[in-house]
Amino acid sequence: MKIKKRNLLGVCLVMGALVTGCGGKKSTIIELKGSDTILNVSQGIAEKYMKTHPNTKIAVTGGGSGVGISALLNKTTDIAMASRSMKGKEYDQAKKENLNIKEIVLAYDGITVIVNNDNPIKEIDSKELGEIFRGEITNWKDVGGNDSPIVVLSRDSSSGTHEFFKEHIIREGKKNSMEYGPKTLYAPSNQAIKQEVKSNGNAIGYIGMGYMDTTVHSLAVDGITPSVKNVSNKSYPIARAVYWYVPTASDKETEINELVDFATSKDGQEIVKKEGFIPKGL
Structure with a gap:
């Protein structure tokens, strides 16, 4: 009895997941985990890479x-995706685990x-x-808008964007203990926030x-719009880098480095641009 070609392909994919590819060639599984902000762009890079690295x-x-x-840090992923820099205490933990990152x-x-x-505010x-995000301004009329309560939405505390926004906007770039306001509503993803703002006129x-x-409508901050040009020249006040963090030594070091090289190459950065982020070369 002959096995249909598409069924054989399915066997190959399953076996690939078990670390052995068809034809006896060893497969490597690389795991990326972390930032929802760069989830889509990392998936796009992964999909393109796998087409030429079966x-x-x-x-x-x-x-x-x-x-x-x-x-x-717990050695349960190969690459951490992050929309904030690693903290000093995280590097300290890495050192304790004999990890060079x-x-x-x-x-x-x-x-x-x-x-x-x-919303008339531009x-x-x-x-x-x-x-607004500290809960000190609670009505749109206080910033030139309608007489309506402001509904504040933030990413949850596991998000690097949550941390970056807190440091640079809520704490105004200073070392203090200011926090999000008590009525802040927390959402698990960028998409969830966008959907709520789309449906809520006061959000x-x-x-x-x-x-x-x-x-939805984006606001200029300090008179500067969040455009490719303004993020590239760092004039937009809430611009930042987004990262992959990788161990410098592991049993998958060669494969991880090859993936990183692709992500930062011209082809990889084209995917970055397509997904709406700013390539490193700009």
């Missing part, structure tokens, strides 16, 4: 930057502040933005610029 299988999952970095800048991003399309300054939130579309 013996490498790549699994990409989200959960937030903190989740990815913790997994890297390399920081790879994958792309640049502008955290985009969004409101409902019917721009805001970073001081007012901090006051304000923030997303990675790669998730921006016409269903």
